[in-house]
Amino acid sequence: MKKLYFLFLVLLAISCRLFAQQPIGRLPDWALGPFVRPPGLNPIISPDTNSRFYDPMQQKLLDWESNDTFNPAAAVKDSKVYVLYRAEDKSGVGIGHRTSRIGLAESRDGISMKRMKEPVLFPGSDDQQEFEWTGGCEDPRVAVTEDGTYLMLYTQWNKKVPRLGSATSKDLVHWKKHGPVFQDAFNGRFHNIPSKSASVLTTLKDGQLRITKYKGKYWMYWGEYHVYAATSDNLVDWEPVVDEKGALKALISPRKGYFDSNLTECGPPAILTDKGIVLLYNGKNLGGKDRDTNYTANSYCAGQMLFSKDDPTKFITRLDQPFMVPAEPFEKSGQYPAGTVFIEGLVYFKGRYLLYYGCADSRVAVAVYDPARAN
Template identity: 70%
Template sequence: MKPIFFTLVANCLLTFNAVFAQTTTAPVKTQWAFPPFVRADAVNPVISPDTSTRFLDPMSNQLVSWEGNYTFNPAAAVLNNRVVVLYRAEDLTGDRIGTRTSRIGYAESADGIHFRREQKPVLYPGNDAQRPYEWPGGCEDPRVAVTEEGTYVMLYTQWNRQVPRLGAATSRDLRKWQKTGPVFAKAYVGKFLNIPSKSASILTALKNGRQVIKKINGLYWMYWGEHHVYAATSVNLTDWTPLVDEKGNLRELASPRKGYFDSDLTECGPPAVYTDKGIVLLYNGKNATGDKGDHRYAAGAYCAGQFLFDKHDPAKMITRLDTPFLYPQQPYEKSGQYKDGTVFIEGMVYFKHQWFLYYGCADSRVSVAVYDPK
């Protein structure tokens, strides 16, 4: 490790208060990737299941304990100088992951660490045009980004327990959402409407101290995908056109690697960030079992990595980290619904001159780690 990184970590520990005094993420030895984040161990997890809240479900017309089972896989955004975390909540129906109904909850914080939660979900299956795509599985795994003008765009998984599809919704206040439906419904005459699609990371950039959605050559970009990394472009942020190869198949930009922490999956994480070095895409790598996986990490564990894409050609992957910058270490990251260990990153915001990274722990709770550029 170069001396500069010892200095960086030392400075981070000195400038954070006591909640950041325990563990950092893995060191990063590049000039392009985000350096280590510091876990807020004294308060993590920051969001956990709550069996006391009830919601009148419009589908069953019954009160349900909508966040009583698990709360995890969060998006994050900044509004009115507060951090808002939009987290996936599973109700008390079903007996395992994928068999319950998920809804999106709302929590806000003045410091990015201590949260006040709303009593009702803000996005959920209803008797609307999206019912065929969202019921009975629900609304899952959101990512959120905002335009310069203040329109928030959520890309989330619509799950009807048959095919997972990327859906979009927009909002001005992060509470009232307008669903616009599956993002690939119109592209190529609906060719990709009924394929499994998940995990969409819209391209953003820092502008005047705000993280906002960015265009390249007049188009919005997003990275998406669970097994491979794909890309898509848009002119309106709700209808997206996937990149395809000369045969009309989805163009694979990055894939799992044998013997590495991402040997089974390379699943896109929070909104990608445009930098002077290139586009940094944080992602979730799942470690394979047996000889295919990386034996330094548990088989089946989800760890967090980083890609670098060309800032002039967002479809061109330049390099990636060979080791994860965040991997399951703490008890709250290795206990719950997914005991192989999970740090599943989905929300990252620039807030008060620091980067706050929100992630799901073992598909059960939400935690935070922070990187201070100072």
């Protein structure tokens, strides 16, 4: 009898733990979702040891996407979905110690991918070399303007200071780099601070998410440890929003005891809706006593927050539970075994939202939200 009782307690503890690890059951009406992983189809992009690329910096052929492929952006063009993903070679050991380049894949259904053999954005012998070599080009977010210009906001990593950089393209293949986005603002005051993860403001128009303005300015949310904001007149040069003392104005910060207790890192482009501005973000859990014990220590889960449509700096609310958590084996193994669903790419394609994310810093996967089925 004692053995059966002990077994019952063990099974109860396991079931409670599994239940606690689940995402939020019901979303509020302002949030996007639910997002569902297509069964049996993920991951959609994995490392490829056969791809070769002539690296202009080292002047030799190398296997540029052999170690990891992760943290993707996404865009729609000519009735296809394009995924721009971060790829690492085998030039070092550990996250951040190799060289990253941006690869490109296209798809007619948003799931089955055809990849280009060479990267489309990478460190080269250009005016961005000091910011991108030897770490590379990381973690892109991509959105499109009304006139069909694609904007990429990505991390330039020289293994000293990570900086947000911008690039533009008309075809998603050929990109013009414009350099660090904060280099001219406030006489360069924020040029040499660490900056990452930019989510430009978009809205759903004519069946596609397009970059939009607020009171004549482009807006973006950015940041890893906190959520900040910035404005622009041209999409490539940005001015951070500051407080009355001239310091960066933190709009949102991590919360002790929640899934985002360590980081609130901006995800894919933000969306202006009739309920407000919805920002999807990546919450990292702490590893110590202030973490959310319902979720694995140091794991990345996906959250959503809402800002006022009348004032992009005015925070309204956020989810207390994540809407996506690491659940699949490929989301909990790889470079980051604590578990990661790292969201960066979001498109509206054929009536559905497709959310692209990195899995344990090693693979790319997709989740789908169909508004017609959710209602």
